[in-house]
Amino acid sequence: MKGVPVRRMRPLLGTYVQVEVIAEGAASAERAMEAAFLRIEAVHRAMSFHTPDSELSQLNREAHRQPVAVGSDTLAVLRRALYLSRVSDGRFDPCIAPHLVRAALLPAPASPPEETGRWSCVHLDEDRRTVRFSQALWLDLGGLAKGYAVDAAIEAIAGHPVERALVNAGGDMRAFRRTPGQPGFPVSLRNPADPRETLPLGQLEHGALATSGEALLGRPGSDAGLSPLVDPTNGLRPAQARSITVAAPECWLADGLTKIVGLLGPDSQPILDDHGCHAAIIDPSGHLHASPGFWQAVNRSHPPGDHSDA
Amino acid sequence: MNNTAKAWTTTPLVALVSAGLPALCPPTVQAAPSMSPEQAAHAAFPEADRFDTRSLRLSSEQLHNLDAVAPVRQRGEVRLIDAWAGTRLIGTLYIDDVIGKVEWVTYALALAADGSVRSLEILEYRETHGFEVRTPSWRKQFSGRRVDTPFRFGEDIKNISGATLSCAHLTAGVQRLMALHTQLAKTAAR
Numbered sequence: 001m002k003g004v005p006v007r008r009m010r011p012l013l014g015t016y017v018q019v020e021v022i023a024e025g026a027a028s029a030e031r032a033m034e035a036a037f038l039r040i041e042a043v044h045r046a047m048s049f050h051t052p053d054s055e056l057s058q059l060n061r062e063a064h065r066q067p068v069a070v071g072s073d074t075l076a077v078l079r080r081a082l083y084l085s086r087v088s089d090g091r092f093d094p095c096i097a098p099h100l101v102r103a104a105l106l107p108a109p110a111s112p113p114e115e116t117g118r119w120s121c122v123h124l125d126e127d128r129r130t131v132r133f134s135q136a137l138w139l140d141l142g143g144l145a146k147g148y149a150v151d152a153a154i155e156a157i158a159g160h161p162v163e164r165a166l167v168n169a170g171g172d173m174r175a176f177r178r179t180p181g182q183p184g185f186p187v188s189l190r191n192p193a194d195p196r197e198t199l200p201l202g203q204l205e206h207g208a209l210a211t212s213g214e215a216l217l218g219r220p221g222s223d224a225g226l227s228p229l230v231d232p233t234n235g236l237r238p239a240q241a242r243s244i245t246v247a248a249p250e251c252w253l254a255d256g257l258t259k260i261v262g263l264l265g266p267d268s269q270p271i272l273d274d275h276g277c278h279a280a281i282i283d284p285s286g287h288l289h290a291s292p293g294f295w296q297a298v299n300r301s302h303p304p305g306d307h308s309d310a
Numbered sequence: 311m312n313n314t315a316k317a318w319t320t321t322p323l324v325a326l327v328s329a330g331l332p333a334l335c336p337p338t339v340q341a342a343p344s345m346s347p348e349q350a351a352h353a354a355f356p357e358a359d360r361f362d363t364r365s366l367r368l369s370s371e372q373l374h375n376l377d378a379v380a381p382v383r384q385r386g387e388v389r390l391i392d393a394w395a396g397t398r399l400i401g402t403l404y405i406d407d408v409i410g411k412v413e414w415v416t417y418a419l420a421l422a423a424d425g426s427v428r429s430l431e432i433l434e435y436r437e438t439h440g441f442e443v444r445t446p447s448w449r450k451q452f453s454g455r456r457v458d459t460p461f462r463f464g465e466d467i468k469n470i471s472g473a474t475l476s477c478a479h480l481t482a483g484v485q486r487l488m489a490l491h492t493q494l495a496k497t498a499a500r
Contacts, residue, residue: 007344008431008432010432011432011481014476015475015476015477016413016435016475016477016480146474166469170475171474171475173469173471186469187469187470188469188471189326189470189471189472190470191323192472198470199323200327201326201471204469211471213472266318286322286324287320287322288323288326289319289320290318290320292317292318292319302319
């Protein structure tokens with residue numbers, strides 16, 4: 001079966017979001033496409049750190065004073081964020097926004113809170129669907145919300161009669177295929193040493209891939225060599241890894257785990273194992289360190305020059 | 311790590327480029343044609359019965375004024391498609407390019423007659439990547455491998471994972487177009 005591919009790209013979630021849908025008929029592909037963008041736009045509106053009227057901005061202004069009601073998407077992303085904080089002993093922390101603002105990686109929406117809060121200061125009331133902070137803090141759901149939006153888009157697409165699809169939100173991507181045996185989507189990796197270079201990585205048939213890295217690209221006037229990886233305990237950025245890629249069943253997990261793998265390195269293996277995920281780290285000397293199973297996850301046999309870490 | 315079955319492996323990045331490429335790129339899908347300006351205009355103004363295409367060359371003074379709104383590399387020429395329903399102007403679709411650090415984007419911004427945004431679609435997106443831009447020092451690493459065979463893998467593939475590419479340049483371009491729209495509306499009203 002050879003379907004008709006339809007591709008669209010829109011600026012959302014602070015980056016370029018591309019959706020590719022392959023369906024037997026162009027009309028089905030278009031409908032799936034619109035459903036995907038509707039979901040991404042909803043997540044964008046709810047969780048933008050920069051828009052003053054987003055649910056997230058409302059939380060950052062008011063949740064330390066009183067419980068604030070949020071929609072199901074924001075609640076779902078927060079639940080996932082706190083889960084990752086728990087399983088990583090706080091290595092993942094959605095409260096590092098003040099560190100990022102100080103490093104000029106995030107524009108400041110207001111004057112930052114005096115103290116940088118911790119994930120444990122965020123309390124969800126699942127029954128009332130409200131969020132409360134035990135102190136003033138800045139929540140930034142950036143990468144996780146992006147991954148979640150990709151998942152939501154893929155789920156919306158799966159409800160339509162399409163064969164295959166790929167949603168790519170600036171490097172956070174997830175592939176869908178109706179039946180096994182259909183070809184995957186070729187994926188490349190941006191070389192952290194030179195963002196103009198891309199390296200062929202493999203093929204994504206289903207599941208997600210996300211990368212966090214040093215070069216934060218395309219923000220005019222900013223330093224491109226800064227890492228968004230921050231150790232929440234001291235606000236410092238680790239120097240060993242230049243970029244981290246994670247392959248996971250779902251995109252929120254892939255994005256969230258890049259931060260944890262970036263801080264723990266190969267010591268993150270038990271967390272990767274627990275979630276059926278695989279990781280690759282590019283170091284400053286131009287080598288890619290892949291966890292067991294990573295190459296299989298991107299459908300590539302080991303490239304030559306490959307050797308075990310002794 | 312002492313458990314070899316669970317060992318991480320190390321690969322030089324250079325090896326990623328040269329190894330096993332034919333197996334990696336079976337003829338999957340043709341590069342999908344991007345949305346055309348006309349498609350974008352029809353999608354943004356479904357109630358229109360007539361579209362007028364024109365182009366506008368910006369004076370250096372206009373460009374200077376727009377730089378004050380938001381500085382970004384932009385061409386001095388903007389294409390416009392006016393959407394009409396009978397004798398009533400419903401809105402205008404602007405087609406423009408912005409050039410970022412690694413990306414070159416052609417986009418279509420649809421503004422209703424009152425200046426509100428109807429839609430924003432990216433028509434074409436190109437990243438400067440592949441080996442055409444590589445430095446001689448990088449090329450040397452491939453000597454004897456496949457220097458003469460041009461590398462096509464990334465040709466129509468835009469599924470790039472990496473540090474997130476910000477769309478700030480595009481946002482700046484959109485701000486400029488909206489400012490231009492206001493200027494043009496004032497001129498027309500005079």
